Structures are given as structure tokens and as C-alpha cells.
Amino acid sequence: MHIKSLTEHRQDFRNALLNWFRDYQREMPWRNTDDPYYIWVSEVMLQQTQVKKVVDYYERFIAKFPDVQHLAAAPLQDVLKVWEGLGYYARARNLHKAAQVIVNELDGEIPLDYATFRKLPGVGDYSAAAVQSIAFNAPYAAVDGNIKRVVSRLFLMDAPINDAKSAKLFQGRADELLDPTVPGLFNQAMMELGATVCRPKSPTCLICPVNAFCEAFGTARQDEFPKRRERKPVPEHHIAVGVIYRGDEVLITQRQFDGLLGGLWEFPGGQIADGETAEDACVRQIAEVVNVSVGNIKYLARVRHAFTHFKIVVDVFTCDYVSGEVVLNGPRDAKWITVESLGDYPLPRATHKFLDKLR
Numbered sequence: 001m002h003i004k005s006l007t008e009h010r011q012d013f014r015n016a017l018l019n020w021f022r023d024y025q026r027e028m029p030w031r032n033t034d035d036p037y038y039i040w041v042s043e044v045m046l047q048q049t050q051v052k053k054v055v056d057y058y059e060r061f062i063a064k065f066p067d068v069q070h071l072a073a074a075p076l077q078d079v080l081k082v083w084e085g086l087g088y089y090a091r092a093r094n095l096h097k098a099a100q101v102i103v104n105e106l107d108g109e110i111p112l113d114y115a116t117f118r119k120l121p122g123v124g125d126y127s128a129a130a131v132q133s134i135a136f137n138a139p140y141a142a143v144d145g146n147i148k149r150v151v152s153r154l155f156l157m158d159a160p161i162n163d164a165k166s167a168k169l170f171q172g173r174a175d176e177l178l179d180p181t182v183p184g185l186f187n188q189a190m191m192e193l194g195a196t197v198c199r200p201k202s203p204t205c206l207i208c209p210v211n212a213f214c215e216a217f218g219t220a221r222q223d224e225f226p227k228r229r230e231r232k233p234v235p236e237h238h239i240a241v242g243v244i245y246r247g248d249e250v251l252i253t254q255r256q257f258d259g260l261l262g263g264l265w266e267f268p269g270g271q272i273a274d275g276e277t278a279e280d281a282c283v284r285q286i287a288e289v290v291n292v293s294v295g296n297i298k299y300l301a302r303v304r305h306a307f308t309h310f311k312i313v314v315d316v317f318t319c320d321y322v323s324g325e326v327v328l329n330g331p332r333d334a335k336w337i338t339v340e341s342l343g344d345y346p347l348p349r350a351t352h353k354f355l356d357k358l359r
Contacts, residue, residue, distance in 0.1 A: 003218035006154065006177070013213045014179040014186065020209035021189035026051070026196070029058060031188070036110040036135035037068050043130045044091050044122070047144075048308075051195070057086050069108055072099040080263050080346035087349070089261055094122025112136055125171075134184035141174035142187040143167070146194025151177070152226035153198060153216035160229040236311045240281035241269030243358060244294055246321035249338055252345065253290065253331035260307070265345040267316075268292075268331070278315035286319075290334060291327035294319040301357050305350040316354050 006013055025031065028051065030042035041061060045054045061082050065071040071079070076096055083092035098120040102110060110131075111117040118128040129140035143151075148161040151173045159166035179186040197208050205217045216222040244251045244267075252265045270285035272278055279297055286292055300316040326334050337345075339359060347355075 003215055004213050006213050009213065010177065013177065013210055016209050016212075017189045017193065018179065018182065018185060021185070021192055024196075025188070025192055029055065029062075034135060036131060038062060039135045040110060040127070040131045041095070043127050043134075044095050045086065047091060047127070048088055049086060053086070057083070068099045068102050068110065071096060072103040076257075076263055077346065081344075084264075084346045085349055085352070089264065091122060093257060093262055097121040098123065110135070112138075114138060114140060125167075130187060133187050137182070137184055139178065139180040139183045141171065141178040141183070142191070143170050143174045144191060144194075146191045146198075147174055147187075149200065149226050150190055150194045150198045153203075153222055154210075154214050156215045156219070156221065156225065158227055161226040162231070163229045234306075234310055236313060238272045238278070239269055239312055239314045240272050240278045240285060241267045241314055241316050242282045242286045242294060242297075243267050243300065243316065243318045244286065244292060244321050245318065246336060249336040250342075251290065251292070251321075251326070251334060251336055252342070253328070254333040254335075256330075256332045261348050263346070264348050265335075266348055266351055268334075269314075272315075279317060282315070282317045282319070287324075289328070289330050290324075291329070292324040293322045295322045296320040301354040303350055303353040305348075305353065312350065314350055314354075318358075 004012065028042075030038055033039065042054070042058055045058055045061070064082050065074060065079070074096070076093065079092050079096045080089060083089060086092075101120055102108060106116070111120075112132075114128055114132050117123060117132060118125070126142055126144050129142040130144075132138040133140050133142060145161065148170045151157065151170055152159070152161060154177075155173055157169065157173070159169045161170070174190075177186075177190075193208070193210070197204050203222050205211050205214070205222055208214065208217065211217045214222075216225050251268065253268050254265050255261050255263060257263050268286050268289045269282060270289060272281040276284075279299075282297065283294060286294055297317050297319040300318050303314045303316065305312050305314070328334055342355065
């Protein structure tokens with residue numbers, strides 16, 4: 001099959017892609033606005049998260065924080081609560097922090113300037129290019145996982161898409177393809193193509209609007225691309241957690257703001273040592289983490305949860321407070337609260353997996 005050269009027919013490629021996108025793009029709430037705040041929130045939420053999951057979160061978030069001023073003024077706990085279950089909580093913390101910078105230092109206006117926007121907390125190359133191009137029509141090519149996959153097949157690129165060293169190569173190819181007259185629309189079209197047609201598995205190449213320009217399709221090698229660097233096996237950690245009752249109250253602790261699940265609340269516990277039973281680990285970790293001794297320990301549940309780079313198996317116990325003043329070794333805060341009021345606090349997904357049994 002004869003493939004049209006992208007060097008010679010670049011504008012034809014752009015036109016074919018944009019015509020397809022105008023006809024077939026999916027309906028999404030953030031596509032009906034040119035408000036840079038709404039576009040920014042959507043782009044942050046869409047990082048490493050599927051569109052169908054994001055829509056509800058996006059609508060709740062915008063209803064609660066309708067502009068950058070409302071977001072900046074809100075307590076971080078409120079922001080984390082609305083984000084609860086969406087994962088990658090550093091995104092929410094950075095969005096909140098960036099909103100405060102915009103309100104306090106940039107006159108409450110989302111920067112029109114790429115370099116200024118790029119310096120905001122949590123803003124990387126991708127989100128800066130996406131927001132600046134979609135909201136302000138600035139000529140920056142956004143490169144996410146979908147776009148890398150499209151580009152790797154168009155050009156038969158051997159560079160692994162999951163290797164940071166390849167980023168410049170993919171950025172260079174995306175820069176070449178970008179339509180500078182409608183960069184925001186073009187970036188969205190490329191992302192949409194990757195999400196709906198040029199999929200990781202079983203790409204629907206026969207109906208692809210730009211298959212005439214694709215080297216992988218022309219040589220029937222689409223299943224060989226994109227290339228990936230082999231990942232190491234994902235480690236699994238075994239954790240014991242204790243729900244400590246003192247009358248009708250239970251003790252929860254808050255994680256430090258920096259790091260995994262930063263700012264969320266959980267029951268005290270920690271990793272089980274080699275040769276240690278889960279029950280013994282629960283008692284030991286409670287003593288180490290909150291300086292409390294417990295008794296009447298009963299097994300409640302086992303839950304499993306996967307993060308990006310590791311998995312956890314959590315054995316959960318209920319127990320009674322015996323003695324000790326709460327002194328924190330690790331968490332940033334602790335509270336005795338009723339089980340009924342647990343819903344007021346942002347909790348990790350692993351905790352939600354056993355809340356029904358607790359209630």
C-alpha cells in the first residue's frame with residue numbers, strides 16, 4: 001500500500017484529522033467552554049484517568065469551586081473530599097496551591113503566557129501545552145500517552161513510549177504535525193484519535209481518518225507499536241490496620257501533605273514485618289504510630305488495592321483503646337470521631353473497601 005509522506009502532505013493530514021474530529025468527537029462538558037479555568041481543571045483530572053470516570057468528578061468539582069477564586073479560598077480538606085476516589089491526590093493539592101498563587105500573585109487571572117503558566121505547582125509540559133493551546137490558541141503541541149501512540153505508529157518509532165529519554169523525540173514529531181492555525185483543536189483531535197481509534201489493543205485502522213499517512217498501517221505492523229521498555233514486576237506490600245474504639249469514637253490519622261495520598265485520613269497501621277502475624281503487627285504499629293495500647297483485637301476484613309508501582313494487601317482489625325495519650329510518629333494529625341462522621345473526611349480508596357463492614 002502506498003503511504004503519503006507526512007513531510008510532503010502534512011496539511012492534508014491535518015485537514016483529514018480535523019474534519020473527522022469535527023464530525024465524530026465525543027461530547028464532553030469541558031469541550032463546550034473556552035474558560036481557561038474549566039479547561040485546566042479537566043486537563044489535570046484527565047491525567048492518568050479515563051474520560052468516563054472524570055466527567056462526574058469534573059461536574060462536582062466545578063459546581064463546588066466555580067472559579068479560581070473559590071478554589072484558592074477553599075480549605076484543602078474540602079478539595080481533597082471532592083477529589084476522593086479519583087486518585088493521584090498530588091494533582092488536587094497542586095491545583096489548589098496553583099490557584100492560590102494565581103489569586104495572590106497573578107491578579108486572579110490564569111496566565112496567557114506559557115512560561116508563567118508552566119511554573120505553577122503541578123503544571124508540566126503536557127498540561128501547559130494543552131491548556132495554553134485549547135484555552136488561548138497558543139501553538140504548543142501537547143504530548144500525552146494517546147498522542148505518543150499515534151505518533152509512534154505514524155512514523156514507526158522504535159523509541160519506547162514509557163522511557164523518559166524518548167520524550168524529546170515524541171515532542172519533536174508532535175511539533176512537526178501541529179496545525180499552528182488551530183492548535184487547541186488539533187491537540188484535542190490527536191488525543192481523541194488515540195483514545196477512540198488508534199487504541200493500544202485492536203486499533204480500528206480501517207476506519208482511521210489518517211490511515212493513508214500511517215506507516216504502521218501501510219506495512220500491517222500496527223500491533224508492533226508503540227514499543228515499550230519492560231517493566232519490573234510490581235511489588236506487593238502486606239499491611240495491618242487497626243480501627244481503635246474508645247466508646248463510640250474511633251481514631252483516624254492524617255497523612256503528611258507531601259507523598260502518596262497526602263492529606264487523606266486513615267486508620268493507624270503499617271507494614272507487617274517478616275515472620276510477624278498481622279495481629280501482632282497491628283498492635284505494634286498502633287503503639288509506634290500513635291503511642292496507644294489496645295486490646296480485644298478482632299479480625300474485620302482483608303482488602304487489596306493496586307497503586308501505579310505497587311500493590312497492597314491490608315488486614316483490618318477492630319480493637320479497644322486501653323491506654324496512652326496520642327503522640328504522632330509519622331502522621332501530621334489525629335482525631336477521635338464517630339463512625340457516622342467518617343464520611344466528612346477524605347479517605348483512601350482502600351479504606352472505602354471495608355467501610356461497609358465497619359458500619
